[in-house]
Amino acid sequence: MGDLLLRVKDLYTHFYTFEGTVKALDGISLELKRAETLGLVGETGCGKSVTALSILGLIPCPPGKVEAAEIWFDGVDLLKLDKEEMRAIRGKKIAMIFQEPATALNPVFPVGEQTAEIIRIHKQVSKREGMQKAVEMFHLVGIPDPDRVSKKYPHELSGGMNQRVMIAAKLSSNPALLVADEPTTALDVTVQAQILQLMKGLVQRFRTAVIFITHDLGVVAEICDRVAVMYAGVIVESSKTRVLFENPRHPYTRSLLQAIPKLVERIDRLPVISGTVPSLINPPSGCRFHPRCSLADSPCKVEKPSPTSVEAEHWVSCFRYDQGD
Ligand SMILES: Nc1ncnc2c1ncn2[C@@H]1O[C@H](COP(=O)(O)OP(=O)(O)O)[C@@H](O)[C@H]1O
Ligand SMILES: [Mg+2]
Structure with a gap:
């Protein structure tokens, strides 16, 4: 595993607010190799930015609290670092760019x-x-x-x-790792394409690994080697980018892909994912997607699905992924 740069295991981030405890991340695990670009994709509010900020040690505590079995970066256990040491790593080995x-x-x-x-x-x-x-x-x-x-x-x-x-x-x-949180979302479409091309060229040239956060699957297709799909604080599916587009298994991923407008389609016929992202103060029991899922069955309501390998480097957290073809 000499090529491994980042390993996050069982990351839970909660915010203690007056309204209640926001369970923003519910056990995120991910790995990133050197020079690899991982897309983190999902609807607004699903925990993409909180995932990045938790890894970078930038969650304000209080109200936040970050717990993880492991956040390992380039030979260093980031959870053991003090503020000063973390700041040094952030400045030099890990860089961040944001939307604005x-x-x-x-x-x-x-x-x-x-x-x-x-x-x-x-x-x-x-x-x-x-x-x-x-x-x-x-x-x-x-x-x-x-x-x-x-x-x-x-x-x-x-x-x-x-x-x-x-x-x-x-x-x-x-830096060995660049965290880019929606870096092109605020830009015009043509400028967005230019910046994506630029980033793609630069990260190849410098062999920089990237966590690319976006709500846009089109952007993922453009720039990412692998992709992790997030829903309500959980990674529901992850695989190589091409595999995800060709063989999506999680019902949420499938609905996201169906919701991408195709140029030939009339806009009023676009399918939408019914329902809304749930509150993370009282998230649904079992699989957090079950209230919006047409395949949901009794175990989905009570048990949390864990990642299952469906083929090489392709994991899905769903009890019913083999249904509904
Ligand atoms: N400082 C905070 N205090 C309370 N809740 C927060 C805070 N930061 C983020 N959250 C909550 O965490 C959840 C995930 O947010 P975020 O990671 O920003 O979503 P995304 O980046 O996917 O749009 C949301 O429900 C958001 O309201
Ligand atoms: Mg965000």
Whole structure:
């Protein structure tokens, strides 16, 4: 397993609020190899961001509480690290990019200066060298006229351009893992495609592993080697990306795939998944998807299904996955 970079086992994250305990994650397990891109996909509120933030040690406690059997990253047990050690890993070996690049950037400094500062934290270089490297990185992420752009402030740049700046800044430390939480969701479709292509090229070139969080299966198909489908705080199915599209087994995955609009279909005939994502304060018993599932039977209501291997590298957490073909 020399290629393994991250292993998460039985991750439970709860939030203690006035309304009650939000059981946001209910036993998440996942693995990621070096240079692999894993898509984490599911509807809003299913726990994708909380999964990422839990791994990164960024859940505010209180109100949050993170418990796991294991969060192992590149030979280190992250659960044993103190805040300082965790911060060091986050800055250098694990990088994050988010949906709104403009909010992650500091509005009062030019983007080149900010990127140079980030570079100077990791590499012991002079101010001038930091700036040179920042401009080099801007060039690498396809920013036109990088010298000129480096002197601009975030509000003077488009969303797509700011996201390129973010990617340049974050990849400058050559992290082993990049966590990208909906990085293209706020962008126009054409810009989104460009940024996806850019990320794909860069992670191949630098051999960066990526956890790519999205609610969009189209994006997953574009960029991910493997995919984990989340529903209400649980990973319900995981496999190689192509396998998931060709042979989805969980009823939730199947409905997600059916809900992707096809260009030829009339919009009013789009199937929808009936019902809504349940409250995570009082989640359904047994399989959390059972109230919305047309195949649900008595065991689904009382027992939690555990991941079953249906073929090589393909797991599904469902008692009825072999029904309903
Ligand atoms: N700080 C918090 N306090 C209380 N509940 C939270 C907090 N952060 C997230 N949650 C809850 O955890 C669940 C998962 O949220 P999230 O991971 O943000 O979903 P996603 O990223 O898939 O849209 C949601 O029910 C959300 O309300
Ligand atoms: Mg989110």
